[in-house]
Amino acid sequence: KNEVEQSPQNLTAQEGEFITINCSYSVGISALHWLQQHPGGGIVSLFMLSSGKKKHGRLIATINIQEKHSSLHITASHPRDSAVYICAAATGNQFYFGTGTSLTVIP
Amino acid sequence: DAGVIQSPRHEVTEMGQEVTLRCKPISGHNSLFWYRQTMMRGLELLIYFNNNVPIDDSGMPEDRFSAKMPNASFSTLKIQPSEPRDSAVYFCASTPAVTRRSYGYTFGSGTRLTVV
Numbered sequence: 489k490n491e492v493e494q495s496p497q498n499l500t501a502q503e504g505e506f507i508t509i510n511c512s513y514s515v516g517i518s519a520l521h522w523l524q525q526h527p528g529g530g531i532v533s534l535f536m537l538s539s540g541k542k543k544h545g546r547l548i549a550t551i552n553i554q555e556k557h558s559s560l561h562i563t564a565s566h567p568r569d570s571a572v573y574i575c576a577a578a579t580g581n582q583f584y585f586g587t588g589t590s591l592t593v594i595p
Numbered sequence: 596d597a598g599v600i601q602s603p604r605h606e607v608t609e610m611g612q613e614v615t616l617r618c619k620p621i622s623g624h625n626s627l628f629w630y631r632q633t634m635m636r637g638l639e640l641l642i643y644f645n646n647n648v649p650i651d652d653s654g655m656p657e658d659r660f661s662a663k664m665p666n667a668s669f670s671t672l673k674i675q676p677s678e679p680r681d682s683a684v685y686f687c688a689s690t691p692a693v694t695r696r697s698y699g700y701t702f703g704s705g706t707r708l709t710v711v
Contacts, residue, residue, distance in 0.1 A: 507686070532702065
Protein backbone atom coordinates (compact mmCIF):
# COMPACT_ATOMS: atom_id res chain seq x y z
CA LYS A 489 0.00 0.00 0.00
CA ASN A 490 1.32 3.42 -0.94
CA GLU A 491 1.61 5.96 1.82
CA VAL A 492 0.36 8.66 -0.57
CA GLU A 493 -2.46 8.14 -3.03
CA GLN A 494 -3.46 10.64 -5.67
CA SER A 495 -6.52 10.85 -7.83
CA PRO A 496 -7.26 11.04 -10.60
CA GLN A 497 -4.22 9.59 -12.33
CA ASN A 498 -5.05 11.38 -15.57
CA LEU A 499 -7.28 14.37 -16.14
CA THR A 500 -8.34 16.18 -19.28
CA ALA A 501 -10.20 19.45 -18.99
CA GLN A 502 -11.46 22.23 -21.24
CA GLU A 503 -9.89 25.61 -20.85
CA GLY A 504 -11.68 27.58 -18.16
CA GLU A 505 -12.81 24.60 -16.14
CA PHE A 506 -12.32 24.31 -12.39
CA ILE A 507 -9.96 21.44 -11.59
CA THR A 508 -9.47 19.47 -8.40
CA ILE A 509 -6.71 16.97 -7.73
CA ASN A 510 -6.90 14.92 -4.56
CA CYS A 511 -4.23 13.48 -2.30
CA SER A 512 -4.72 11.11 0.59
CA TYR A 513 -1.94 10.02 2.89
CA SER A 514 -1.64 7.46 5.64
CA VAL A 515 1.35 8.77 7.59
CA GLY A 516 1.66 11.50 10.16
CA ILE A 517 3.07 14.52 8.43
CA SER A 518 5.06 17.60 9.25
CA ALA A 519 4.13 19.14 5.90
CA LEU A 520 2.37 18.31 2.66
CA HIS A 521 3.88 19.45 -0.63
CA TRP A 522 2.37 20.01 -4.03
CA LEU A 523 4.80 19.93 -6.92
CA GLN A 524 4.31 20.69 -10.60
CA GLN A 525 6.37 18.96 -13.23
CA HIS A 526 6.32 20.57 -16.65
CA PRO A 527 6.36 18.55 -19.86
CA GLY A 528 10.04 19.44 -20.21
CA GLY A 529 10.73 17.73 -16.89
CA GLY A 530 11.45 20.68 -14.61
CA ILE A 531 9.87 20.58 -11.16
CA VAL A 532 8.37 23.57 -9.38
CA SER A 533 7.33 23.57 -5.76
CA LEU A 534 3.81 25.01 -5.65
CA PHE A 535 2.83 24.76 -2.01
CA MET A 536 4.05 23.49 1.29
CA LEU A 537 1.33 23.41 3.92
CA SER A 538 0.66 21.87 7.29
CA SER A 539 -2.84 23.21 7.95
CA GLY A 540 -5.67 25.14 6.39
CA LYS A 541 -5.42 26.63 2.98
CA LYS A 542 -2.98 28.48 0.76
CA LYS A 543 -3.60 30.43 -2.41
CA HIS A 544 -1.27 31.56 -5.14
CA GLY A 545 -2.84 33.10 -8.18
CA ARG A 546 -5.30 30.61 -9.64
CA LEU A 547 -4.00 27.78 -7.50
CA ILE A 548 -5.45 26.85 -4.13
CA ALA A 549 -4.25 24.08 -1.85
CA THR A 550 -6.18 22.83 1.14
CA ILE A 551 -5.44 20.25 3.76
CA ASN A 552 -7.55 18.44 6.33
CA ILE A 553 -5.21 17.00 8.93
CA GLN A 554 -7.90 14.93 10.66
CA GLU A 555 -8.96 13.27 7.41
CA LYS A 556 -5.37 13.08 6.08
CA HIS A 557 -6.43 14.59 2.83
CA SER A 558 -5.31 17.47 0.67
CA SER A 559 -6.66 18.97 -2.51
CA LEU A 560 -5.15 21.14 -5.19
CA HIS A 561 -7.59 23.34 -7.06
CA ILE A 562 -7.01 25.25 -10.27
CA THR A 563 -9.52 27.92 -11.15
CA ALA A 564 -10.05 29.07 -14.74
CA SER A 565 -7.70 26.43 -16.08
CA HIS A 566 -5.45 27.25 -19.01
CA PRO A 567 -3.47 25.09 -21.44
CA ARG A 568 -0.26 26.22 -19.77
CA ASP A 569 -1.46 24.44 -16.61
CA SER A 570 -0.90 21.15 -18.44
CA ALA A 571 1.63 19.28 -16.34
CA VAL A 572 2.01 16.48 -13.85
CA TYR A 573 1.04 17.44 -10.32
CA ILE A 574 2.70 15.50 -7.52
CA CYS A 575 1.69 15.34 -3.90
CA ALA A 576 4.40 14.59 -1.32
CA ALA A 577 4.03 13.92 2.39
CA ALA A 578 6.93 14.94 4.58
CA THR A 579 7.23 13.10 7.87
CA GLY A 580 10.28 14.19 9.76
CA ASN A 581 13.14 12.86 7.68
CA GLN A 582 11.06 10.95 5.17
CA PHE A 583 9.29 12.01 2.02
CA TYR A 584 6.54 9.94 0.45
CA PHE A 585 5.52 10.84 -3.08
CA GLY A 586 2.31 10.21 -4.91
CA THR A 587 2.51 8.88 -8.44
CA GLY A 588 1.29 12.14 -9.87
CA THR A 589 -1.75 13.39 -11.74
CA SER A 590 -1.24 14.14 -15.40
CA LEU A 591 -3.36 17.15 -16.34
CA THR A 592 -4.08 18.19 -19.91
CA VAL A 593 -6.04 21.38 -20.49
CA ILE A 594 -7.45 21.66 -23.99
CA PRO A 595 -8.00 25.08 -25.58
CA ASP B 596 19.49 34.46 -8.12
CA ALA B 597 20.22 31.79 -10.74
CA GLY B 598 18.29 29.16 -8.82
CA VAL B 599 19.50 25.66 -8.08
CA ILE B 600 22.09 24.72 -10.67
CA GLN B 601 22.71 21.13 -11.66
CA SER B 602 25.31 19.74 -13.99
CA PRO B 603 25.51 18.08 -16.33
CA ARG B 604 22.03 18.31 -17.86
CA HIS B 605 22.52 15.02 -19.63
CA GLU B 606 24.96 12.21 -19.02
CA VAL B 607 25.40 9.02 -21.00
CA THR B 608 27.86 6.53 -19.64
CA GLU B 609 28.78 2.91 -19.97
CA MET B 610 27.93 0.38 -17.33
CA GLY B 611 30.67 0.13 -14.74
CA GLN B 612 31.84 3.71 -15.10
CA GLU B 613 31.82 6.24 -12.30
CA VAL B 614 29.28 9.03 -12.59
CA THR B 615 29.34 12.30 -10.65
CA LEU B 616 26.37 14.64 -10.57
CA ARG B 617 26.75 18.14 -9.25
CA CYS B 618 24.49 20.63 -7.56
CA LYS B 619 24.84 24.23 -6.49
CA PRO B 620 22.03 25.27 -4.13
CA ILE B 621 20.62 28.74 -3.80
CA SER B 622 22.88 30.92 -1.71
CA GLY B 623 21.66 31.04 1.88
CA HIS B 624 19.65 27.85 1.68
CA ASN B 625 20.61 25.55 4.53
CA SER B 626 19.07 22.32 3.30
CA LEU B 627 19.79 20.36 0.15
CA PHE B 628 18.00 17.32 -1.22
CA TRP B 629 18.81 14.75 -3.89
CA TYR B 630 15.89 13.01 -5.63
CA ARG B 631 15.66 10.37 -8.31
CA GLN B 632 12.78 10.05 -10.75
CA THR B 633 12.02 6.98 -12.85
CA MET B 634 8.94 5.86 -14.71
CA MET B 635 8.64 2.77 -12.55
CA ARG B 636 9.18 4.26 -9.10
CA GLY B 637 8.24 7.90 -9.57
CA LEU B 638 10.03 10.51 -7.47
CA GLU B 639 12.15 9.26 -4.56
CA LEU B 640 14.18 11.12 -1.97
CA LEU B 641 17.72 9.76 -1.88
CA ILE B 642 19.41 11.88 0.76
CA TYR B 643 19.25 15.29 2.33
CA PHE B 644 21.71 17.58 4.03
CA ASN B 645 21.13 20.22 6.66
CA ASN B 646 23.95 22.73 7.12
CA ASN B 647 26.20 20.49 4.99
CA VAL B 648 25.62 17.48 7.25
CA PRO B 649 23.84 14.39 5.86
CA ILE B 650 20.70 13.94 7.93
CA ASP B 651 19.03 10.97 6.30
CA ASP B 652 20.48 8.74 3.59
CA SER B 653 18.02 5.91 4.00
CA GLY B 654 16.78 6.52 0.47
CA MET B 655 20.15 5.83 -1.10
CA PRO B 656 19.57 2.59 -2.98
CA GLU B 657 22.94 0.90 -2.55
CA ASP B 658 26.51 1.34 -1.46
CA ARG B 659 27.30 2.26 -5.03
CA PHE B 660 25.67 5.61 -4.32
CA SER B 661 27.37 8.26 -2.24
CA ALA B 662 26.72 11.95 -1.68
CA LYS B 663 28.84 14.70 -0.25
CA MET B 664 28.40 18.34 0.60
CA PRO B 665 31.86 19.75 1.28
CA ASN B 666 30.55 23.30 1.67
CA ALA B 667 27.33 25.26 1.65
CA SER B 668 27.49 25.96 -2.08
CA PHE B 669 28.21 22.56 -3.58
CA SER B 670 27.08 18.96 -3.43
CA THR B 671 27.85 15.84 -5.43
CA LEU B 672 26.06 12.57 -5.96
CA LYS B 673 28.34 9.80 -7.12
CA ILE B 674 27.51 6.40 -8.51
CA GLN B 675 30.28 3.86 -8.77
CA PRO B 676 30.06 1.55 -10.55
CA SER B 677 27.03 2.63 -12.53
CA GLU B 678 24.44 0.14 -13.78
CA PRO B 679 21.71 0.43 -16.43
CA ARG B 680 19.02 0.44 -13.71
CA ASP B 681 20.49 3.69 -12.40
CA SER B 682 19.18 5.43 -15.52
CA ALA B 683 16.86 8.15 -14.27
CA VAL B 684 16.50 11.87 -13.86
CA TYR B 685 18.26 13.08 -10.73
CA PHE B 686 16.99 16.28 -9.17
CA CYS B 687 18.58 18.49 -6.58
CA ALA B 688 16.51 20.88 -4.48
CA SER B 689 17.26 23.37 -1.74
CA THR B 690 15.25 25.18 0.88
CA PRO B 691 16.16 27.82 3.45
CA ALA B 692 15.61 25.49 6.40
CA VAL B 693 13.92 22.12 6.51
CA THR B 694 12.42 22.83 9.87
CA ARG B 695 10.68 26.02 8.83
CA ARG B 696 7.38 24.90 7.43
CA SER B 697 6.52 28.09 5.65
CA TYR B 698 9.25 27.70 3.05
CA GLY B 699 8.95 25.75 -0.14
CA TYR B 700 11.60 24.07 -2.15
CA THR B 701 13.45 25.17 -5.26
CA PHE B 702 14.34 22.42 -7.68
CA GLY B 703 17.17 22.27 -10.18
CA SER B 704 16.52 21.35 -13.79
CA GLY B 705 17.68 17.81 -13.21
CA THR B 706 20.36 15.57 -14.71
CA ARG B 707 19.13 12.91 -17.10
CA LEU B 708 21.42 9.92 -16.64
CA THR B 709 21.52 7.07 -19.12
CA VAL B 710 23.70 4.08 -18.36
CA VAL B 711 24.19 1.80 -21.34
